[in-house]
Amino acid sequence: MQNRFLPVLLALLAGLLSPVAGATGACERLVATGDPEQPPYLWLDPQTPGQMIGASADLLELLAKTLDLKIDLIRSGSRPAAEQHVASGRIDLLLGSFPGGARRESLDFIEPALFVQSVVAWVRRERVFPYGGWSDLYAHQGVIQAGDRFTRGFDPLSATSLPLKEAPTLNEALRMLRRGEVAYLLGERQVVQAAAESLGMLAEVQPLPPLLSEGLYLAVGRDSACNTPELRARLAAGLTELNAAGLAGNLLQRNAARWLAQGLPSPSVVK
Structure with a gap:
């Protein structure tokens, strides 16, 4: 009886302990967030409650397509909340952040910058x-x-x-x-x-x-299950490719005009 079920038990145990299977499942889709009060880079769309739009959101979408990645952009409520969620590993990516000293302890910033x-x-x-x-x-x-x-x-x-x-x-x-x-x-x-x-x-x-x-960067939370050297290298390569295409200026102009047309409150520059 023991010999009959031993191979099955070993197979089940191997599946439960396999780090490859767990990592692959966790990173099939990345989740990003950012400051919802950072126009024209990122802000809440008044026409679609809860959805964030802006130049950073557009660039993130282009990056995902370039790298064939699935990246969801979600709202975290505020800039401090967004930073805390990514620092804790609950969310993978922080969009449009300045690389301050304290942030470098919990975030890996990807070069080049999204925007200057x-x-x-x-x-x-x-x-x-x-x-x-x-x-x-x-x-x-x-x-x-x-x-x-x-x-x-x-x-x-x-x-x-x-x-x-x-x-x-x-x-x-x-x-x-x-x-x-x-x-x-x-x-x-x-x-x-x-x-x-x-x-x-x-x-x-x-x-x-x-x-x-100041450069506005994409950052990966150090406690994110998806933070690997391979992912960071892919993100850097994708951003370098998009940067070389010279898209930043057009994205900013289009979204600045979009924000102004919506008549929303003042944008801000935040450390």
């Missing part, structure tokens, strides 16, 4: 002033859209350092620039460009060199 986020001062073409860096802005009155967090999140760009007014909307901030009430408008380059184009002002304004630029 730039904050610039926009000025009227006929009123360009000498500019060699952020310190040259002290002598001029500027404006931001109310609610933008980058002026309080980055040093030395802070509301207490620079003379900044607040406009209720980005369109109103551009109109203040047009009327000569301010000398510059601080904003994310692609978002301001889309707003200026929608107002027919693109020929009237120009950006100064960026005050700051």
Whole structure:
């Protein structure tokens, strides 16, 4: 009797203990999340509750197709919640994150960056002033859209350092620039460009060199069951291929226009 059932028991035990079978099943589909308040990179679609859209979402979809991977993008409620879910391993990928010191302890960031986020001062073409860096802005009155967090999140760009007014909307901030009430408008380059184009002002304004630029990265949680050197290498190769195709600019412009058309609250630059 013992000899009769021993092969069956051994086969069942081998199946239960096989790491290959478990890993394959766990990684047939990856799950990603991100900051739902990061337009034009990522935000909640008001027309489809719970669905996140934006340039990062579009690029993630292209990456999945390029690598023949299944990647689901889900909402986590907030930026801290998204980071915590990925750091704990409950979700595999974090979309559009800055590689801060604390994040590097729980996340593996994939090179190259998804996008490079730039904050610039926009000025009227006929009123360009000498500019060699952020310190040259002290002598001029500027404006931001109310609610933008980058002026309080980055040093030395802070509301207490620079003379900044607040406009209720980005369109109103551009109109203040047009009327000569301010000398510059601080904003994310692609978002301001889309707003200026929608107002027919693109020929009237120009950006100064960026005050700051930060890469927005795709990161894999170190505790994710799918985090392997092979996966990270595939993701890096796919991003390199997409980066070489020069898609970032078009994706950002299209989604900046999409966000503005929806009339949603201010975007933000977040550390």
